[in-house]
Amino acid sequence: MEIIILPDSDAIGDLAGDAVTALLDRKPGAVLGLATGSSPLPVYDNLAARxxxxxxxxxxxxxFTLDEYVGLDAGHPERYANVIHKEFTSRVDFEPGSVQGPNGLATDIPAACxxxxxxxxxxxxxxxxxLGIGTDGHIAFNEPGSSLASRTRIKTLTRQTRIDNxxxxxxxxxxVPTQCLTQGLATIMEARHIVLxxxxxxxxxxxxxxAEGGVSALWPATILQHHPHVSVLVDEAAAGRxxxxxxxxxxYAAKPVWQGL
Structure with missing residues (x-):
């Protein structure tokens, strides 16, 4: 796990944008994992500008998007399929049908997962x-107590997450919906490179x-300590502890330029 402390969200967006651009340069048909929420917005703004x-x-x-609320109408502005379309995918040249998310309106939830x-x-x-990270350490909607071996499934949101959202x-x-569909921790861990x-x-x-705690289901993001390629991009405030x-x-100051992220 590489921890990179940057001055502000613009610098974070630029470095993450470099990583995505470099990936698409060498592999134009790459598969991206997209998070919603406020944290990734500087990344999406940077990529749209590029x-x-x-x-x-x-x-x-x-x-592929990480998660989706269960039960929100297809046209609801906070349905994550609509959020990611507005904030990012409609601003670039993804082909129709190339961006997919969990189906929060499915009648058979297990089958949809x-x-x-x-x-x-x-x-x-x-x-x-x-990825982003919640104040309680969740990634996607894997709330505290989530199985470290979990796959895409339905989850009930904690009160804190609902308050945050x-x-x-x-x-x-x-x-705020009480349930969601989310990629599991084991699903996320199969990504070849994770940028949080x-x-x-x-x-x-x-x-x-x-970065520094023990791996525990109480802080689900700590499972990333076991991933071989994680880049954690934080500003000074988020690095405060x-x-x-x-x-x-x-x-990071001594890192060879050729390594990139």
């Missing part, structure tokens, strides 16, 4: 997965546990 400048194309790429796992496998697996629902907690983005002081404890922050800075 597309506008003619520096990157997604025309041959595919993408199994089908989603099979679709990711059929596409060859995810080459680069973009209420800002997207007019600050009305009652509007965290900004703000409210993420500092989660980032500390992620890191005990080895100076070492991470020194390590």
């Amino acid at each position: 597309y506008d400048a003619g520096d990157v194309s997604f025309a041959q790429a595919r993408a 199994q089908s989603y796992e099979e679709a990711i496998h059929a596409a060859g697996g995810v080459d680069l997965q973009i 209420a800002r997207f629902f007019d600050d009305d907690l009652d509007q 983005v965290a900004t703000g002081q409210n993420k500092a404890e989660a980032v500390h546990q992620l 890191l005990q080895l922050a100076n070492y991470y800075r020194q390590t």
Whole structure:
């Protein structure tokens, strides 16, 4: 796990944008994993700007989203299929049908989850997965207590996650769904490269546990300590609890340029 402390969200977006662009340069048909939420937005803004400048194309790429609320109408603006379309995929040149997410409106939820796992496998697996992290250490919607071996499934959201997400629902907690479909921790761990983005002081404890805590279902993101290629991009505020922050800075400053992320 590589911890990179950057000055602000623009710098985070630029470095993550470099990684995605480099991947698509060498593998135009790469498979991307896309997260929703506020943390990845600087990455998507950076990639959209690169597309506008003619520096990157997604025309041959595919993408899979991490999760979806259960029961939100197809046209609901906070349905994650609509959010990722608005925030990113409609701003670049993905081909129609090349971006897929879990079906939160399925009548047979277990079958829909199994089908989603099979679709990711059929596409060859995810080459680069973009992640955020919750204040309680969740990744995707794998809440504290999630099995470290979990696959795509239905989950009940914690009250804290619903409170955190209420800002997207007019600050009305009652509007926030209580259940979701989410890729499991084992599903996420199969991505070949994971880029996790965290900004703000409210993420500092989660980032500390992620990088320096013990691997535990109480902090689901800690499973990433067992992944061979994880890049954690944080701003100074999110790095505020890191005990080895100076070492991470020194390590990144000495990193050979050719390594990239």
